[in-house]
Amino acid sequence: MNNTKKLKLSFSFLGNPDASGQKKAIIFQNYFLIFFLLFGFSIMSCSSDDPEIEEPELKKEIIISVGANAADAAQQAFIEVEEEFTIIFEEGLFSFTNTLSMDGKSTVVVKGAGRDKTFLDFSGQLAGGDGVLVSNSNSIRFEDLTIRDAKGDALKARDCNKISFVNIGTVWSGEPSIENGAYGLYPVLSTEVYIDNCYAYGASDAGIYVGQSDQVILKNSVAEGNVAGFEIENTTNADVFGNEAFDNTGGILVFDLPGLTKYGSSTRVFDNNCHDNNRINFAPEENTVANVPAGTGCMILSTKNVEIFNNNFNDNNFVGVLVANYLILNPSPSDPNYDPFPAGIYIHDNTHSMTGAVEVESQPELIQGIIGVLGLYGLPQPNVMLDGLLMSPDAVCIKEGSASFVNLNVSDPTFSSVTTEVSTHDCTKEALPAIVFEPF
Amino acid sequence: MKLTINIIVLFTLCFLLVQCQKKEMVIFPTVIVPAGDGFELLSEYNFFKGKLSDLNPNIESGVMPYDLIMPLFSDYALKKRFIYVPEGGSIPFDTSAVLELPIGSILIKHFYFKNVDGSDQYIETRLMIRKIDGWFPEIYKWDEDHSEARRTIIGGIVNITASIKGENVMFPYSIPNQNQCKNCHSYNGKINPIGPTIHNLNKDYEYASGKDNQLTRWEIVGILEKTPSTNIPKWTTINDENTSLHERARAYLAINCSSCHRREGSAANSGLYLEYDNQDSLSLGFWKTPIAAGGGSGGFPYVINPGIASESILLYRMRAEEVDERMPEIGRVLLHEEGIELIRNWIDEM
Numbered sequence: 001m002n003n004t005k006k007l008k009l010s011f012s013f014l015g016n017p018d019a020s021g022q023k024k025a026i027i028f029q030n031y032f033l034i035f036f037l038l039f040g041f042s043i044m045s046c047s048s049d050d051p052e053i054e055e056p057e058l059k060k061e062i063i064i065s066v067g068a069n070a071a072d073a074a075q076q077a078f079i080e081v082e083e084e085f086t087i088i089f090e091e092g093l094f095s096f097t098n099t100l101s102m103d104g105k106s107t108v109v110v111k112g113a114g115r116d117k118t119f120l121d122f123s124g125q126l127a128g129g130d131g132v133l134v135s136n137s138n139s140i141r142f143e144d145l146t147i148r149d150a151k152g153d154a155l156k157a158r159d160c161n162k163i164s165f166v167n168i169g170t171v172w173s174g175e176p177s178i179e180n181g182a183y184g185l186y187p188v189l190s191t192e193v194y195i196d197n198c199y200a201y202g203a204s205d206a207g208i209y210v211g212q213s214d215q216v217i218l219k220n221s222v223a224e225g226n227v228a229g230f231e232i233e234n235t236t237n238a239d240v241f242g243n244e245a246f247d248n249t250g251g252i253l254v255f256d257l258p259g260l261t262k263y264g265s266s267t268r269v270f271d272n273n274c275h276d277n278n279r280i281n282f283a284p285e286e287n288t289v290a291n292v293p294a295g296t297g298c299m300i301l302s303t304k305n306v307e308i309f310n311n312n313f314n315d316n317n318f319v320g321v322l323v324a325n326y327l328i329l330n331p332s333p334s335d336p337n338y339d340p341f342p343a344g345i346y347i348h349d350n351t352h353s354m355t356g357a358v359e360v361e362s363q364p365e366l367i368q369g370i371i372g373v374l375g376l377y378g379l380p381q382p383n384v385m386l387d388g389l390l391m392s393p394d395a396v397c398i399k400e401g402s403a404s405f406v407n408l409n410v411s412d413p414t415f416s417s418v419t420t421e422v423s424t425h426d427c428t429k430e431a432l433p434a435i436v437f438e439p440f
Numbered sequence: 441m442k443l444t445i446n447i448i449v450l451f452t453l454c455f456l457l458v459q460c461q462k463k464e465m466v467i468f469p470t471v472i473v474p475a476g477d478g479f480e481l482l483s484e485y486n487f488f489k490g491k492l493s494d495l496n497p498n499i500e501s502g503v504m505p506y507d508l509i510m511p512l513f514s515d516y517a518l519k520k521r522f523i524y525v526p527e528g529g530s531i532p533f534d535t536s537a538v539l540e541l542p543i544g545s546i547l548i549k550h551f552y553f554k555n556v557d558g559s560d561q562y563i564e565t566r567l568m569i570r571k572i573d574g575w576f577p578e579i580y581k582w583d584e585d586h587s588e589a590r591r592t593i594i595g596g597i598v599n600i601t602a603s604i605k606g607e608n609v610m611f612p613y614s615i616p617n618q619n620q621c622k623n624c625h626s627y628n629g630k631i632n633p634i635g636p637t638i639h640n641l642n643k644d645y646e647y648a649s650g651k652d653n654q655l656t657r658w659e660i661v662g663i664l665e666k667t668p669s670t671n672i673p674k675w676t677t678i679n680d681e682n683t684s685l686h687e688r689a690r691a692y693l694a695i696n697c698s699s700c701h702r703r704e705g706s707a708a709n710s711g712l713y714l715e716y717d718n719q720d721s722l723s724l725g726f727w728k729t730p731i732a733a734g735g736g737s738g739g740f741p742y743v744i745n746p747g748i749a750s751e752s753i754l755l756y757r758m759r760a761e762e763v764d765e766r767m768p769e770i771g772r773v774l775l776h777e778e779g780i781e782l783i784r785n786w787i788d789e790m
Contacts, residue, residue: 075594079618097597101619104629126597127614129769135619135706136629152734152764158709159629181764182734188709205734212709257731259711259722261703285739287730330729334722 060085066092071100078102086110089145091117099128106138107440112145115169115199123149123173130156131181134163139440142168146199147184149173154203156186162440163187164194172202176225178282183209184226189261191215194439199223204282205289206231206253210238212261215437219243227283228253228292229274232303234260238267239435244274250289250296251277251316256303257288257326258335265304265344268432274298275314280362291329293318293367294359295381302326305344307432312351317358318367318381320403321347323396325389328366328410341391346429348399352383370408373415382406386425388417393424468500471524473544473569478578482565482589487522487548493562493586495550497522503548504661505647506654508640509675510691513776514551515613516604517563522548523636525663533665535638535673545570547633553602561602562586564615568625568633575631577621593618604774611773620770628704634695639716642674675716678778689786690716692779696768712743725754733757736765749787758783 062077062085064070071094077087078100084107091113100120102108112118122131131150134140139162146169147154154170157163170184184200187193188211198221200207207223209231210216216238222245223229229245231253232238245251251274256264274297283290292299295318300306302325313320326333326340333340358381360371374381384398388409398405400422409417469486472479479485482492489498497503503524511519525531529542541547547568553561562582569576580589581596595615602609614620625631638655645654655672658664675691676683694716700707701714710731713723722728725743730736730753738756745752757767758780766772 072594072596075617079593098614098617099620101617101623103619103622125763126612127763127770127773128620129764133619135623136626150764151762153732158706178735182732186732188732205732209732211732257729259728260731261708261711284733284735284737286737286741287733332727334727 061088062086063088063090064094065090066094070094071096071098074100081105081108083107089113089118089120093119093121095121095124096131097124097126099125099130099133101128101130101133101135102137102140103134104136105134105140108137108139109141109143110145111141111143114144115146115167118145119148120145121148122151122154125151129153130186132156133158135159138162140164141166141440145169146171150181152181153183153186154181155184156188157190157193158188160187160190162192162194163190164440165196165198166194167197169199170201170203170207171199174202176202176204176279176282178204178284180204182206182287184223185209186211187216188212192437192439193217194437196220196439200229201225203227204284205287207248209233210235213238215435217435217437217439223248223251225279227279227281227289229277231255231289232264232267233257234262234264235267236262236265237435240267240269241271243272245272246274246276247279248277249279249281249283249294250292250299251275251313252298253289253292253301254299254303254306255288255301256338256340257301258333258338258340263304263338266432267303267306268434269298269306269308270310272311274311275316277316278318278356278359280359281364288329291364291366293322293363293370295319296322298322299324300342300345301329302340302342303345304339304342305432306342307346307348307429309347309349313383314351314353315355317354317356318363318371319385320350320352320354320383322385322387323347324387327389328387341389341395343391343395344429345396346399347384347397348428350400350403352400352403354381354383373408373418374406376415377418379406379418379420380404382420384422394427396425397427397429398422398425399428468498471498471501471503471526471546473526473546473571475571478567478569478576478591480591482580482591485546485567487524487546492588495520499648502527502663504658504663505645506636506641507643507645508635508695509643509677510640510695512634512695512771513779514771515611515774516602516609516776517551517553517613520550520552521635522550523663524548530662531658531664533638533667537637538633539636539638539641541570541633541636543570543572547636553600553604556601556603556608558603560586561600562589563598563600563613565589566616566621568631575625575633577618577625577631579615579618579621581615595620609774613773614771616770623706623770624699624768626700626704626706634699639673639675639691640695642672678782685782685786685789689782692782696779700768725752734764735762736760736767738765744787744790746790747788749784752787755780755783755787 086109089112129152132155135158141164143166172180182205184203185208190213193216195218200223203226206228207226211233214236218240219242224247227249229248229251233255278295297313297316297320299322383403384405386407388407405422524546526544550565551563565580567578582589595617597612600613693714698714728743743753749755760766
C-alpha cells in the first residue's frame, strides 16, 4: 500500500510543470560531473607517481603498556583483536588477577619485549585455572615474554591449529615446590605445535608439555627445576631436538596414558643435552608423573614408535633411558582400546655417563623397590633400563655401544629373571621421518 | 430499520476506533535484537516494562520468565531467567539435546544476591543471543543504584558482601569475560546454551496468570512445538528424597560439570565426561587416574573411588578452595555445601 502511494507521488512530481526546468539542471550537473571526474582523474594519475602522498600502511598493532589498567586492556585486546594483528606487551611487569584468555582467533601474534624484559605475573591470581589460555584458534604465535607464578598452568593452548611459542618463559619463582602449577607451556588437542627457544622453570608436573596433539616440533629450549623437563603425551608425530634439560626429576618423558581422546605414536628425541636430572620428585602424589624416579634422563611409558638417538645422557643418576609399561603403575587401566605395551622403540647412538649416587629414601616407593632389586644383584644403576613388560623383545631395539643395561623382567614377581643381557634387543628399526610443517 | 442498522454500524465503528486508539496508547515496545554487538545498555532491548530494576518481563512482546529444576551453582547467586522467542518462531520438541531456539531468540539470566537488610543487590545480567551464525554471549553489569546495567566484554572481579543462608559473606565474585562465557558454553568450539533442556524445564512455574507446567505454557503461547502427552523426561531437584541418590547426583553433575566435561566441551582433554546419559564407567571417573590435575588430584588416585568419597578427586575438587584446584574452574569461589553433601553420599553409598 505504501509503495503504490510513493509511486504515485513520484509520478505526480514528474508531471509537475516545473519538471522540464529541473531536468535541464540535472543535465547541466551531469556535464559538470563528467568534467570534474576527468579533472580528478588527471590529478590522481599525477599524484600516484608521488610517493609522499601515499597513505602510510595502517600498523596492525595493539600496544599494552604497564599501568593500572593494563590487565583489563590486555584482556580486551585478546577478545577484540582482529586477524593479522600483533598485540604488543611493552617492557615491564604486568599483573593479572584472572586468566588472560583468547578464543576463536586467527592469525594473531602476542609479543613482548623479550623473555627477560616482559613479565606477565599471576602471583595475585584470584580466578581461572590457567595463567594465559588460548582456545579454538588458528595461527597464533606467542613470543618474547615470560609468564610468572600462575596458580595453575602458565600458558595453555587448547584446540588450536598452528600454535607457536618462540622465546617464551614459564617460571615459578623460588625453589621449585609442590604448590607450583602443573604445566609451563601446555599445548593440548592441537596441531602443528611449534616450540622454539623457550624456557621452563619450576613446574610441579612438566615444564613444557605437549598433550593429545599432532605434528609437533619442540626445539632449542631449556627446562630446569621441573618434575619433568619436557613431556610428550598421547601425541602423534613429534620431534624433540636441540633442547637442554637439567636439574629436573626426569629430563624428557614420552608417555601414553589410557582414557584420553587419542593415543600417541611416532616421536623422535635427538640431539638433546639431558643431564643432571636428579631433583627429588615434588609432584603431587598419585599423578602419573609422581612415579618418575629422580635421576632419569629419558623415560618412555607405553608409547609406540619412539626413536631416541644422538642425545647426551650424562649424570642422570638413576637411569639414562627407561622404557616402561603403564601396567607397572596401574594393573587395570580399564580402557579396552588402550595398549599399554611399548613397541617400536629404537634407542641408538646416545652418550651416557653416570658419576653421582642415586637418591634412595626420597624416591617413589616403586622405585625404591627397583633400586633394592638392583642392589640385590650387585648391579650399578644402568644407562638403559626396561621393566620388561613387552609383547616381544624386538619391541625395543638398542644400539648403544658399551652402555650398561638392565631388564628387570618384572613379570617375574620373585625378581629372579633380572638380566643385563642386551643381545635380545640387538635390532634396528627404520628411522622415523622428520616432522615438517610451516610454523606460524 | 435501515437507520437503526446504520446507527449500530456507526456505533460499532466508533467503538472499534476507540479500542484501537486505546491499544495504541498502551502498546509495549517490541524487543530489539541487535544485529552486531550487543547494545550498550540493558534497557535498550526492551526486555522489561516499567522500571528496569523491577525486571517485569515484557510478556506482550514475547519475554517469558522461566526456571530450571536443577540450576548451575554460582556462589549462591540468586537467578531470574527469561526467554525471548521472536514472533512466529518456535522450538522443536527434542529430548536428546539442548533445545534448538529459533534465530532471534534471547536467553536472559539475571544474577543477584540479598543484602543483610533483605534488599536485593543486582550484580550482572547475562544474555545469550541466537543470531544467524550462532549464539553470542553478552554481559551487563548493574549500576549500584540498579538504574541501568551496562555492557562489559571483560567482566571482572567484584568484592561482594551478601547475606547467604542467614550469614554475612564477603567474597570475590567473578563476572565472566566473553571468553569465559564460551569456556563453559563451548560445544565443539561453538557456543551453545546449557540449561534449557526438556528434562530441566519440565516443572511448574508461578506465572502472573497462575501456576502452569512450563512446557505446557510454552506450547500454549506457541513457542514450543507440540509436546507428547506422556513420558516427558524430567530431572530431579538436588534435595528431592523421592528420587534416587543416583538420579540426583547425575543431574547435578550434568548441569554443573558436563558443559566442559564432555567430548565436545572445554575439558575434553581430561577424558572425564559427566553427561547425564554417559554410561561408560572409566570416562565417568570410576577408578580413573588423574591426567593433568596437578595439585587438583589432592593426592588421591581416582576421580571416583567407589565407596570412599573422601578419597575421590571429584569430591576433593568440589571442596577445594585454591584457584588451581577448585571445580568448576570458573564461577565458583564458595563451597556448595548441598552439592558436596549429595556427591559425598552418592560415592559413599556405591
